[in-house]
Amino acid sequence: MSSDAAFDLILRQARLADAAVPVDIGIRGGRIAALGQLQTPATLVCEAAGRAVLPGFVDTHVHLDKACLLGRCGHAHSEAGHGGDLSAAIRAVSELKRGFTEEDVYARGARVLDMAIVKGTTRMRTHVEVDPRVELRSFAAIRKLKQDYAWAIDLQICVFPQEGLTNDPGTEDLLVAALKDGADLLGGCPYTDSDPEAQIARLFALARNFDVDLDFHLDFDLNPSWRHLDEVCRQTVAHGWQGRVAIGHVTKLSALPPEDLAAAARLLAESGVALTVLPATDLYLTGRNASHNVPRGLTPAHRLVQLGVTCSIATNNVLNPFTPFGDASLLRMANFYANVAQMDPDDFAACLDLVTHLPARLMKLSDYGIAVGNPADLVVLDSAQPSDALAELAEPCMVFKNGRQTVRREPAQILRRP
DSSP: OOOSSOEEEEEEEEBOTTOSSOEEEEEETTEEEEEESOOSOEEEEEEOTTOEEEEOEEEEEEOSTTOSOGGGOHHHHHHHHSSOOHHHHHHHHHHHHTTOOHHHHHHHHHHHHHHHHHTTEEEEEEEEEOBTTTBTHHHHHHHHHHHHTTTTOEEEEEEEOTTOSTTSTTHHHHHHHHHHTTOOEEEEOGGGSSSHHHHHHHHHHHHHHHTOOEEEEEOOSSOTTOOSHHHHHHHHHHTTOTTSEEEEEOGGGGGSOHHHHHHHHHHHHHHTEEEEEOHHHHHHHTTTTOSSSOOOOOOOHHHHHHTTOOEEEOOBOOSBTTBSOOOOOHHHHHHHHHHHTTOOGGGHHHHHHTTTHHHHHHTTOTTOSSSTTSBOOEEEESSSSHHHHHHHTOOEEEEEETTEEEEEOOOOOOOOOO
16 A cells, blocks of 8 residues: 655564565654555655564553662661562562652653653653652652653553552552642552442542543462452443543452352453553562562463453562563563573464564553554564564664654664674
């Protein structure tokens, strides 16, 4: 397919996941205008040269506000990083965030956004803590980042109460203020609340009042004897919020036998609740009480997808007590997940879906993907096939946001001896 009008850009010989041969991608006005063997002139031509091209990666769960804190944690970091657990990490950051300034949060968040952009992410949902300790300072910083980085990445802001809602007076008023001032959606963290079900109910009421989606941190342990998942699903249906609720972590599901996992999947699918797995944090913080045969704590997202659940893999934390690693690379995270989940090479394409098309569905991005009419958000990987890129951890050579090139990386060259 081609057009009589010139293109702003042609990306030549792009190898798409669903195409038998490389194709040209014609871009006009920031959107994909044509796919095929294009002869029409273009203002600019870039050569993919047969490399794998994917739509920009989609990160559904990141914490920009508390990233890059390792150098500040002192004893709290030692406790969290050497034998500590989720509670230790929460305590460490709770103390630190009292001293957060807008400038500090902006600088650390910008560092992670730069990492993510270079690694091919073009859309992201960040969770931002709002409570009487940090008040609205982190939110104000992330809101400015959303504006300043719009040239390279679309940012959704999810405000949430990390340390509880019903037990933390003043938090709800701050959440309301953030929602009135531009927050895109509302999050929750029932497992830190003195009354988890009351928190869930209150957040659904706020979501209805403001007509926003919900995204909960949920069930972050390996005890399958109790869970909040059922209550979230129940209230999702009761409020008619199907397709508007996501849950993250849910590591309890990793401890279920197959028949119970299938039952949980049916509940999620029927209630329209999506799920995000955070491999780096989930593996780092769970199972710390085991001296041997340590459980993985990784919910099998790919199996849940097969059972009808919308799932994604995401970054979560970067360089802080929750996860003292990270470069915001979703390709690396997908590779990490595939290793731990013991996925076969035949399933690598499905694993890539967990950082592209499925998270786009979770975030309700109706204009996502390499198709005529959609924004030209593209990542060119230094690999011959998308599945090879996952296996090899191929670096992005080029990244485009709305048809504008935002990243260029020259492939490494080996300087051989004569």
